[in-house]
Amino acid sequence: MLRLGYYLTKYGRAGGAVRLRCLSSISPNSTKIPESVCIIGSGPSGFYTLKYLLSHPNAPKKVDIVDSSRVPFGLIRTGVAPDHGDVKNAQSEFTQIIEGDNASTDVRFLGGVAIGEGEKVKLSDVEGHYDAVVLCHGASLSNELDLPAYKPDGSKVQSPPVVRVRDAVEWYNAASWAEEPGFREAVVRRGGEGLNITVIGGGNVSLDLARVFAKGRRGILRDSEVRDEEIEEMAGWGVGTIGLYNRRGAYQTAFTTKEFRDIYKMAKAGNTALRIDVEDIERSSNKESLEEMEGNRPMTRLIKLIKQVAEDDEVKEGEGAQISVRYLRSPSEIHTDEEGNMKSVRFELQELSGEKGAQRAVGTGVFEDVETDVLVSSMGYKASPLDERLPFEGGRYKHERGHVDGKVFSAGWCKRGPKGIVGTNIADARETVGRIYEGTETRGQVGGADFVEFLEKKGVEYSTWEGWQRVDEIERDEKRLREGQTRNKIKDEEKIRRIAMGR
Numbered sequence: 001m002l003r004l005g006y007y008l009t010k011y012g013r014a015g016g017a018v019r020l021r022c023l024s025s026i027s028p029n030s031t032k033i034p035e036s037v038c039i040i041g042s043g044p045s046g047f048y049t050l051k052y053l054l055s056h057p058n059a060p061k062k063v064d065i066v067d068s069s070r071v072p073f074g075l076i077r078t079g080v081a082p083d084h085g086d087v088k089n090a091q092s093e094f095t096q097i098i099e100g101d102n103a104s105t106d107v108r109f110l111g112g113v114a115i116g117e118g119e120k121v122k123l124s125d126v127e128g129h130y131d132a133v134v135l136c137h138g139a140s141l142s143n144e145l146d147l148p149a150y151k152p153d154g155s156k157v158q159s160p161p162v163v164r165v166r167d168a169v170e171w172y173n174a175a176s177w178a179e180e181p182g183f184r185e186a187v188v189r190r191g192g193e194g195l196n197i198t199v200i201g202g203g204n205v206s207l208d209l210a211r212v213f214a215k216g217r218r219g220i221l222r223d224s225e226v227r228d229e230e231i232e233e234m235a236g237w238g239v240g241t242i243g244l245y246n247r248r249g250a251y252q253t254a255f256t257t258k259e260f261r262d263i264y265k266m267a268k269a270g271n272t273a274l275r276i277d278v279e280d281i282e283r284s285s286n287k288e289s290l291e292e293m294e295g296n297r298p299m300t301r302l303i304k305l306i307k308q309v310a311e312d313d314e315v316k317e318g319e320g321a322q323i324s325v326r327y328l329r330s331p332s333e334i335h336t337d338e339e340g341n342m343k344s345v346r347f348e349l350q351e352l353s354g355e356k357g358a359q360r361a362v363g364t365g366v367f368e369d370v371e372t373d374v375l376v377s378s379m380g381y382k383a384s385p386l387d388e389r390l391p392f393e394g395g396r397y398k399h400e401r402g403h404v405d406g407k408v409f410s411a412g413w414c415k416r417g418p419k420g421i422v423g424t425n426i427a428d429a430r431e432t433v434g435r436i437y438e439g440t441e442t443r444g445q446v447g448g449a450d451f452v453e454f455l456e457k458k459g460v461e462y463s464t465w466e467g468w469q470r471v472d473e474i475e476r477d478e479k480r481l482r483e484g485q486t487r488n489k490i491k492d493e494e495k496i497r498r499i500a501m502g503r
């Protein structure tokens with residue numbers, strides 16, 4: 001069991017040291033102590049919430065962690081890039097939390113249990129069985145790119161051929177629900193050498209995608225989690241260009257220095273080309289942007305690196321994929337062939353307008369067309385509420401230090417929006433658990449039957465932690481692994497179900 005106290009995590013360090021204080025203790029006689037808690041979602045925020053509940057001096061007697069998937073860990077498994085082994089390692093930390101010496105608490109993982117309005121199990125059903133419920137279900141929807149698309153004769157295309165970055169990320173992460181048709185189908189349909197990928201949005205997820213595909217092109221993913229099947233496919237795609245497009249300027253860049261340095265290193269080693277246009281940086285460098293940067297050390301460091309890349313002719317000529325980062329360009333329309341297949345994207349050049357800290361990109365009336373075979377929308381994730389009655393605004397729950405309504409609390413991306421690294425969820429979950437112990441209707445009405453009995457009556461086929469352990473054991477079986485690979489995922493949903501259910 002991981003001990004609370006002065007515990008520093010590697011993710012905390014990455015984003016600035018996080019020192020954790022002991023949570024204040026509440027008298028065991030207090031009516032505010034929750035005896036049973038349900039955590040909905042087993043991603044980082046769910047596991048950190050579990051950690052702080054278990055290490056509280058008045059830990060609950062029962063904590064259930066429920067997930068719609070039979071495999072735990074949320075985006076650690078299906079979002080984080082497969083070549084980021086250090087981040088994927090958070091799974092071991094979470095495993096220690098649930099498998100540790102939790103003597104005073106009965107902890108259960110219930111997989112395959114989706115909660116929500118269209119599901120067999122509603123949030124109100126969960127509320128009826130616990131003193132407190134913590135929503136940790138993340139942000140699984142995508143912000144859509146809504147662009148008109150036209151055929152050569154000027155007629156409109158009904159379903160513009162845009163794919164979501166989420167589909168691409170889930171595909172190379174072998175998520176059992178990775179959508180097909182989706183990203184992969186768009187690539188396969190085009191086929192052949194010189195595939196041009198245009199990505200709208202320039203955050204870390206877009207950089208992940210560019211790096212993984214560039215590595216795929218060069219066949220250097222063998223020491224990652226990517227399965228042989230996907231490695232072989234990527235090597236055969238013949239990725240030519242990967243353009244990452246930002247509406248605003250270089251000083252408003254959304255990716256972080258560490259991620260960008262990884263790609264720069266790849267380019268330095270000759271495994272990809274990396275280009276940033278000096279002119280884009282000059283157009284980005286208005287007075288307001290320079291003022292925005294003052295005193296902002298991370299941004300100052302990042303801009304320095306961006307300029308270094310822009311001026312480094314050596315990395316412009318690397319082998320393999322040709323990655324470019326473009327600024328001050330906003331997509332305005334899509335052009336397809338007669339069949340509605342992607343041909344090009346029209347961008348309108350932008351300029352910045354407005355005061356320091358509130359600059360907007362406005363169109364200049366100048367357009368350019370970019371040849372594109374696959375258009376990927378990477379404009380961020382968003383959450384949706386599990387129950388319409390809950391206060392929800394701007395893609396996340398409205399809350400007061402994690403308290404949403406009645407006995408319902410939240411942590412993670414559905415609480416603070418889809419931003420921050422894995423480590424950001426530590427302080428976030430700690431705040432929510434602290435708030436649970438301050439009370440506010442945490443004890444409400446609790447039905448007599450156990451939640452598992454309720455699931456059985458409803459005919460919900462739930463799986464357990466032991467079920468996941470069986471899947472985990474197979475995925476990490478050395479006989480299935482190539483050298484340097486730590487996990488060979490099972491992708492088939494039905495197979496996972498059978499193994500998890502012990503059939």
Ligand SMILES: Cc1cc2nc3c(=O)[nH]c(=O)nc-3n(C[C@H](O)[C@H](O)[C@H](O)COP(=O)(O)OP(=O)(O)OC[C@H]3O[C@@H](n4cnc5c(N)ncnc54)[C@H](O)[C@@H]3O)c2cc1C
Pocket residue numbers: 011040041042043044045046066067068069072073074075076079080081084087113114115116136137138139140169205208381386411412413414419420421422423425
């Ligand atoms: C593509 C991508 C790459 C990333 N890479 C990094 C990285 O390299 N380093 C880093 O530090 N951070 C990275 N992050 C950020 C990190 O993944 C998040 O900070 C973190 O996963 C958020 O945790 P969460 O628990 O709020 O949500 P999630 O991780 O999304 O977990 C939510 C869980 O809830 C479950 N769930 C959803 N709906 C329901 C429902 N209705 N009923 C029951 N269960 C449900 C899901 O199955 C899931 O298991 C990345 C994020 C993305 C999207």
